[in-house]
Amino acid sequence: MSEVYFIDVKKGVPIIEKLETLLEKVGVGSLNGIIALKMHMGECNNKTFVKPLYVQKIVEAVKNHGGDPFVTDTTTMYKEERYTAMDYYRTAYAHGFLPSYLGCPVIIADGLKDEGVQVNEKVEIARSIYDSDSMLVVSHATGHYPSSFGGAIKNVAMGCVTKKTKMYQHEVTRPVRNPDLCTDCDNCRAVCKQDAIREDHELILERCIGCGSCISECESGALKLPEDMSEKLQNRLAEVAHAVLKNLPYSNFVFVNFLIDITPFCDCAESAPEYISPDIGVLASKDIVAVDMATIDMIGKHLFKGDPTVQVHEAHRLGLGMREYEIVRV
Numbered sequence: 001m002s003e004v005y006f007i008d009v010k011k012g013v014p015i016i017e018k019l020e021t022l023l024e025k026v027g028v029g030s031l032n033g034i035i036a037l038k039m040h041m042g043e044c045n046n047k048t049f050v051k052p053l054y055v056q057k058i059v060e061a062v063k064n065h066g067g068d069p070f071v072t073d074t075t076t077m078y079k080e081e082r083y084t085a086m087d088y089y090r091t092a093y094a095h096g097f098l099p100s101y102l103g104c105p106v107i108i109a110d111g112l113k114d115e116g117v118q119v120n121e122k123v124e125i126a127r128s129i130y131d132s133d134s135m136l137v138v139s140h141a142t143g144h145y146p147s148s149f150g151g152a153i154k155n156v157a158m159g160c161v162t163k164k165t166k167m168y169q170h171e172v173t174r175p176v177r178n179p180d181l182c183t184d185c186d187n188c189r190a191v192c193k194q195d196a197i198r199e200d201h202e203l204i205l206e207r208c209i210g211c212g213s214c215i216s217e218c219e220s221g222a223l224k225l226p227e228d229m230s231e232k233l234q235n236r237l238a239e240v241a242h243a244v245l246k247n248l249p250y251s252n253f254v255f256v257n258f259l260i261d262i263t264p265f266c267d268c269a270e271s272a273p274e275y276i277s278p279d280i281g282v283l284a285s286k287d288i289v290a291v292d293m294a295t296i297d298m299i300g301k302h303l304f305k306g307d308p309t310v311q312v313h314e315a316h317r318l319g320l321g322m323r324e325y326e327i328v329r330v
Ligand code: SF4
Pocket: 174, 175, 191, 192, 193, 194, 195, 196, 197, 203, 207, 208, 209, 210, 211, 212, 213, 214, 215
């Protein structure tokens, strides 16, 4: 059984006042050297990412315990405002993730050229995360199209790797096209930013990143999601999270999940108008499986689209951690 530490918002004490205690309890002092503070700093027009106010406090706590942190994330596969490192720096700064405010550098981990370290046939870890000495993973717990749930496992799997490895995970989300239903309206080609649809409306698979934009525009129903997509994607998330955590040249990790502003979609999306759950608090553990299991249990499995636990069970099966946990309130 793994310990999962918990700040309960219902107790009425602001989260910010308990963050350092939470980190002390979970063992932030065991993180040493250069510490990658793995975040998602929010896509342009997203408002629900974990705020710099909290990150500043986490940076302060890490430094108080002798660590030398930097805030980090990787560039996206899709072409929006975090597609290149330069795009991402502009977006991060606009969202308040300024080194002068945070008290530490902000470094886009795959660098200017999306550079990584190949650790197996499929997985390339972003360079600066590989070159760190420890990692503190800060995740915003959300629903997620198309993997049902996004927490620590997804943050590590999708967020610590280069575009090539993101593509490997997302290839199971590529649309399926039924040519008999296609009306040749061309809507799909107009919306696809990857230029992944031919003039005859067949998909160019090696270009498709499985973003799903064309499906939303296909009024005839010719384009559909693959039926077993969620399960396949969640299994790949667990597979890649396992490859990352087992192949980094260090094994000091802490996972912190924020269960606030719990949206149906992840922070790559524009903020949704409604939440799927009221605010709950913050969880922290050294066990990535336990922290995500506790997160899903506290939010309520039934509030997600599909089964959010597939990735947790798979990560457990691969040996990343335990599904049984004990909640320790701080
Ligand atoms: S899912 Fe559709 S819109 Fe997205 S990259 Fe693939 S073909 Fe283009």
